[in-house]
Amino acid sequence: MSLRTRLLLTHVFIIFLTLAILAVSLAFILRDYQRQVQLARLGDAVVPLAFQARAMLLNDVAPREALTRLQQQAGPVGSVLIVTDKGLVLADAAYGLTNRTINLTPVVRTEVPRGFFWGAHSVRPGRVLLYAAIAAGQIGGQNVYVALATDERPFFETLDEIGASLLLAGGITLIVSILVAILLARSIARPLTRLTQATEAIARGQYDHRVQARGRDEIGRLAKSFNAMAEQVQRARQMEKDFVANVSHELKTPLTSIQGFSQALLDGTANDLAGARHAAQTIFDEAARMARLVGDLLTLARIESGQMPLARDTLDLNDLLPRWVARLRARAAATGATLVTVLDPLPTIVGDAGRLEQVVANLLDNALKYSHAGGAITVTAKSTALVSATRSSILMWRHVAEPPPQNWITIAVTDTGAGISPDDLPRLFERFYRGDHARVAGGTGLGLAIARELVVAHGGAITVESELGRGSTFTIRLPV
Ligand code: ADP
Numbered sequence: 001m002s003l004r005t006r007l008l009l010t011h012v013f014i015i016f017l018t019l020a021i022l023a024v025s026l027a028f029i030l031r032d033y034q035r036q037v038q039l040a041r042l043g044d045a046v047v048p049l050a051f052q053a054r055a056m057l058l059n060d061v062a063p064r065e066a067l068t069r070l071q072q073q074a075g076p077v078g079s080v081l082i083v084t085d086k087g088l089v090l091a092d093a094a095y096g097l098t099n100r101t102i103n104l105t106p107v108v109r110t111e112v113p114r115g116f117f118w119g120a121h122s123v124r125p126g127r128v129l130l131y132a133a134i135a136a137g138q139i140g141g142q143n144v145y146v147a148l149a150t151d152e153r154p155f156f157e158t159l160d161e162i163g164a165s166l167l168l169a170g171g172i173t174l175i176v177s178i179l180v181a182i183l184l185a186r187s188i189a190r191p192l193t194r195l196t197q198a199t200e201a202i203a204r205g206q207y208d209h210r211v212q213a214r215g216r217d218e219i220g221r222l223a224k225s226f227n228a229m230a231e232q233v234q235r236a237r238q239m240e241k242d243f244v245a246n247v248s249h250e251l252k253t254p255l256t257s258i259q260g261f262s263q264a265l266l267d268g269t270a271n272d273l274a275g276a277r278h279a280a281q282t283i284f285d286e287a288a289r290m291a292r293l294v295g296d297l298l299t300l301a302r303i304e305s306g307q308m309p310l311a312r313d314t315l316d317l318n319d320l321l322p323r324w325v326a327r328l329r330a331r332a333a334a335t336g337a338t339l340v341t342v343l344d345p346l347p348t349i350v351g352d353a354g355r356l357e358q359v360v361a362n363l364l365d366n367a368l369k370y371s372h373a374g375g376a377i378t379v380t381a382k383s384t385a386l387v388s389a390t391r392s393s394i395l396m397w398r399h400v401a402e403p404p405p406q407n408w409i410t411i412a413v414t415d416t417g418a419g420i421s422p423d424d425l426p427r428l429f430e431r432f433y434r435g436d437h438a439r440v441a442g443g444t445g446l447g448l449a450i451a452r453e454l455v456v457a458h459g460g461a462i463t464v465e466s467e468l469g470r471g472s473t474f475t476i477r478l479p480v
């Protein structure tokens with residue numbers, strides 16, 4: 001059964017139930033009201049009878065005689081009964097209750113004059129007598145009441161009377177409510193249907209499919225989350241495609257070279273010693289490039305799948321950092337670059353020395369690769385608080401017993417090289433992303449992606465600032 005049908009049926013059931021409860025309550029309220037009206041009418045009519053009865057009893061008129069006369073005066077309002085204060089009926093014309101006892105329990109509890117009450121007596125099941133009684137004097141030393149009685153109108157008679165209007169009102173309410181329920185069910189079900197269609201579209205591979213996300217209710221939020229998810233899926237798919245294309249391309253270029261030069265060796269095109277040496281060198285370089293690429297890919301895959309366990313050693317960067325930089329001094333000297341290190345005293349951090357060296361070496365390597373000869377490369381390191389906390393906020397932190405803002409170590413590698421264009425900056429840490437000069441420099445475009453993964457795995461972050469033609473600064477932030 002569809003959601004729409006289920007919603008509709010639920011609505012209709014609730015509407016029916018409400019109407020039924022309403023109808024039954026209304027019938028009971030009406031019956032009560034009717035009883036009050038009947039009792040009030042009897043009460044009004046019995047008062048004048050009491051005067052006459054009193055006079056007759058004083059004159060010792062027999063109860064039956066008195067009854068006949070009183071009934072004449074009462075007319076069609078009700079039948080007269082003469083009852084003792086114990087409930088014994090002394091005379092009754094209509095109900096055959098003479099010499100029987102009736103229930104003298106009052107049904108109306110409101111303040112009534114002394115010697116006056118309203119009552120109800122069940123003659124037999126389904127037939128109830130309503131009466132208003134008033135004290136009329138004494139017969140043979142017993143207090144007697146004159147009562148005016150009438151049949152209570154049966155419940156179903158009341159229902160019959162109002163039934164038609166009740167049905168009409170109920171019918172109109174039902175039709176209107178069902179119409180509203182249909183609209184409501186449709187408005188709830190339609191966005192869900194659209195979402196289902198969109199999910200199916202994504203499953204079919206139409207990753208650009210989106211749904212309309214209106215409103216801030218649950219369905220609106222669901223639609224927004226769906227769109228966000230679809231965007232992620234689309235991006236992931238695109239990255240996957242790009243990745244495969246990039247890997248194939250990166251592997252194909254050196255392979256073509258290797259194939260070409262080995263072919264030249266085989267068919268004797270490079271038969272002189274210099275030619276053979278050149279071919280072998282190219283094959284060697286290209287194979288090394290492929291090995292580097294495959295190595296980088298493996299590193300990335302291992303980091304991503306969590307298969308690269310990071311050591312958690314206590315590291316003293318005051319000692320380590322100069323050593324890491326020193327390893328590249330020879331290369332810097334060869335390119336004519338100046339390597340300057342400016343280190344503040346640093347607190348210890350917890351991390352993997354090998355991996356962090358890989359990151360710093362990669363930044364230095366890039367700085368050397370993308371710098372003009374004779375450029376300057378500066379490595380600075382200092383310890384900073386991430387939040388420049390004001391005195392009051394420190395006091396506040398203390399007050400709520402939370403740790404103060406974390407301290408960080410910042411390592412920056414600044415070069416005076418080519419710089420990076422603003423278009424390239426946001427994509428620099430993506431895999432295989434390479435700037436214009438990179439093709440010449442022979443990089444794989446994976447270095448910064450790996451660096452970022454490793455820094456993030458240490459709980460840190462890596463950022464870049466650059467000005468085209470003036471140089472770049474890569475900054476690593478690591479928690480103390
Ligand atoms: P690659 O192997 O190409 O160096 P990276 O991931 O290390 O790959 O760097 C990505 C790209 O970022 C490089 O191709 C280059 O265009 C740019 N880049 C990185 N470092 C620098 C730098 N210091 N100066 C200018 N460009 C840089």
